[in-house]
Amino acid sequence: MSFISPAAADALQSWLAHQRAIKGAAENTLIAYQGDVIDFLSFITAHKGAPQGLGALADVSVTDMRAWMAQTRETGVAARSLARKLSAVKAFYKWLALREGFEPTAVLSTRAPKFQKKLPRPLAPDAARNLIDAIEIQSQHPWVCARDVAVVTLLWGCGLRISEALSLTAADAPLPATLRISGKGGKERIVPVLPAARDAVDAYVRMCPHPQTADAPLFRAVRGGPLRPGAIQKVMAAARMQLGLPATATPHAMRHSFATHLLNAGGDLRAIQELLGHASLSTTQAYTAVDTVRLMEVYDRTHPKA
Incomplete structure (x- = not known):
């Protein structure tokens, strides 16, 4: 933060601490917030020709905001990413304005660029099963195969995020009928934990060569450390290439598949929202759009007048 005034740097750290303590923001979210706001403050410093203290930051204009957005797009940042950056800057300015007593209209009134929202890309049930079968043969170490199958089964069978699955500890095994997940x-x-997920984890635990002390991570890397998301992403990439599946068949796609398969089977949208841990129903409603797309494809293919 060498190009940012000390006052602005201190304010940013105070805001991040507020987001952590009061808003309960996750560490990954805080890291993204910090990077986005630093990028903005660094631009304003270069744009104005000098580090900007808190008084100068209060004078940021609509023209300054437009210049920042234009320069950011010129560096190749996509509209979706710019919208995220703008959201972080607005949140910081809203907090700063309350603390310092100024009107942040120029920043808060800036419109985010329009972008096409990406719908989830779930796998068909057969494709999800085949992917898990393929994952089972990716490693020369049987316990590693069992580990990878257990993780991916949790993503699909319980709708967990990969970070949530990898945050489980040995004390969580054997898995109970329900898991309390902090998202x-x-x-x-x-x-709820499906029998297939419980069985997959039990099989892995029996084969894992590393000590399963209560506070140790449930899923271990080859050398015994905590398993990283990249390992699961890598094994899924190898399995999907063998099966000819698209690049969208990622660990997160298994979570999308969990939700879509429940919806297709008549699951209640509110219940699915709770199972996924979405704060807003509008996030879960994306799966309704996916289902509508599937229905329209069937209609176009089969209706006599199509």
Whole structure:
């Protein structure tokens, strides 16, 4: 933060601490917020020709905001990413304005660029099963195969985020009938555990060569450390290439598949929202759009007048 005034740097750290303590923001979210706001403050410093103290930051104009957005797009940042950056800057300015007593209209009134929202890309049930079968043969170490199958089965069978699955400890095994999961922003939810997921984890635990002390991570890397998301992403990439599946068949796609398969089977949207841990129903409603797309494809293919 060498190009940012000390006052602005201190204010940013205070805001991040507020987001952590009061808002319960996750560490990954805080890291993204920090990077986005630093990028903005660094631009304003270069744009104005000098580090901007808190008084100068209060004088940021609509023209300054437009210049920042234009320069950011010129560096190749997509509209979706710019919208996220703008959201972080607005949140910081809203907090700063309350603390310092100025009117942040120029920043808060700036419109985010329009972008096409990406719908989830779930796998068909057969494709999800085949993917898990393919994952089972990716490693020369049987316990590693069992580990990878257990993780991916939790993503699909319980709708967990990969970070949530990898945050489980040995004390969570054997898995109970329900899991209490702490998701984004520390939001807790209760998730039923399917027998297939419990069996997959039990099989892995029996084969794992590393000591399973209560406070140790449940899923271990080859050398015994905590398993990282990249390992699961890598094994899924290898499996999907063998099966000819698209690049959208990622660990997160298994979570999308969990929700879509429940919806297709008649699941209640509110219940699915709770199972996924979405703060807003509008996020879960994206799956309704996915289902509508599937229905329209069937209609176009089969209706006599199509």
